Amino acid sequence: MVNADNIVFVGIGASAALGEYASRQTSSLGFNSYVVKDPFYPLLPQLRNTSNNVLVAVSVSGQTSELVEMLNDFVNNPEVNIISITSNLESTIARMSRYALTYRATEERIHQYYDLTSQVPCLYIIEALLRELRHQEVVQHRFE
Secondary structure (H helix, E strand, O other): OOOOOEEEEEOOOHHHHHHHHHHHHHHHOOOOEEEEOOOOOOHHHHHOOOOOEEEEEEOOOOOOHHHHHHHHOOOOOOOEEEEEEEOOOOOHHHHHOOEEEEOOOOOOEEOOOEEOOOOHHHHHHHHHHHHHHHHHHHHHHHOO
């Protein structure tokens, strides 16, 4: 991630809110980062003619069909590395990813679509990534 030209966080619902936070913090560290909360956003044309991109897919279930469809455009693209943050290592999104960062959480939903699953484990992973990026940036600047 440290050498990425673009770091794009993608998610829907509560996962999008965490992606927004992660993108804001990553940008504060000096990286070109943004979040895509709309699964129908034309991300493929946005990343055309770019290289060394990282897509971080945030999804509790790892099965969100709209997110899977979005990631399908990038699975075989050598210029895009997909990282997933999900509670399900066996999920479609985790299997589509080069790196799957997983955590344990029990999905809690009411009225079928209202997700009350704790996002604390996901936030912990995001904070760990941010700490590592910050550390890597400090080390790189030291030796330049």
